[in-house]
């Protein structure tokens with residue numbers, strides 16, 4: 001008789017964990033001062049992500065709705081694009097050194113763990129999450145530590161620094177610098193500063209991974225900023241990478257939170273040159 005293992009995988013467990021620990025919408029709205037309710041918080045999150053005001057990551061309910069709406073899809077999309085591009089190189093490095101600019105809840109750390117768990121090696125890596133919103137820190141560390149507890153061969157040291165990445169800051173050089181869904185929140189100068197910083201903080205011959213929303217005007221602007229920094233080769237870019245996240249969301253949750261289970265992402269995977277071009 002064939003035995004089928006129905007044990008949920010780490011991604012399914014992650015969704016269950018988020019539902020169990022981060023679903024309670026409560027307290028006062030920072031804008032109105034009135035008690036919140038779920039539909040109002042979902043509407044606020046939805047509209048702000050569609051250009052109706054700035055994202056409000058300092059609000060605990062905004063962050064919770066963000067987790068339900070985007071965490072799983074962003075993580076799966078990041079997994080998929082890395083699998084299609086650089087995984088064979090990075091899976092050779094047992095002690096990866098990785099940073100995410102605007103990593104928020106830790107999408108990129110979760111994606112790397114989800115990928116590396118399928119490899120034979122033992123991984124022990126440092127993941128620096130750099131975000132100006134300090135209140136992501138406990139959520140990031142909770143999610144990454146919980147997820148790594150479900151995986152045997154991957155240990156992560158999840159460090160967090162509250163930093164505005166458009167400013168100057170010191171750091172070491174990394175194997176991967178993620179620039180995830182943040183360039184859309186910046187103007188031209190901000191995009192240039194962040195990408196220049198990403199270039200400086202990447203080891204020669206290693207990688208910068210940019211992900212963002214797939215609107216044509218935004219893709220054009222990001223592509224221009226990437227091209228203006230002549231320090232890397234574009235290994236692969238896809239303007240619209242649409243995929244189902246592959247995880248089943250309960251129907252009522254999906255509808256009530258407008259959860260993104262199928263989502264388009266634009267991405268660029270860049271490999272930094274071995275030797276920097278010196279201008280004459």
Ligand SMILES: C[S@@+](CC[C@H](N)C(=O)[O-])C[C@H]1O[C@@H](n2cnc3c(N)ncnc32)[C@H](O)[C@@H]1O
Nearest residue numbers: 074102103104107131132133164165166180181
């Ligand atoms: C759309 S979220 C992306 C979060 C996560 N990477 C994901 O994919 O779900 C953008 C993140 O960038 C952060 N952020 C925006 N501008 C920033 C800046 N100038 N410096 C540092 N973090 C910034 C926000 O606080 C937020 O956590």
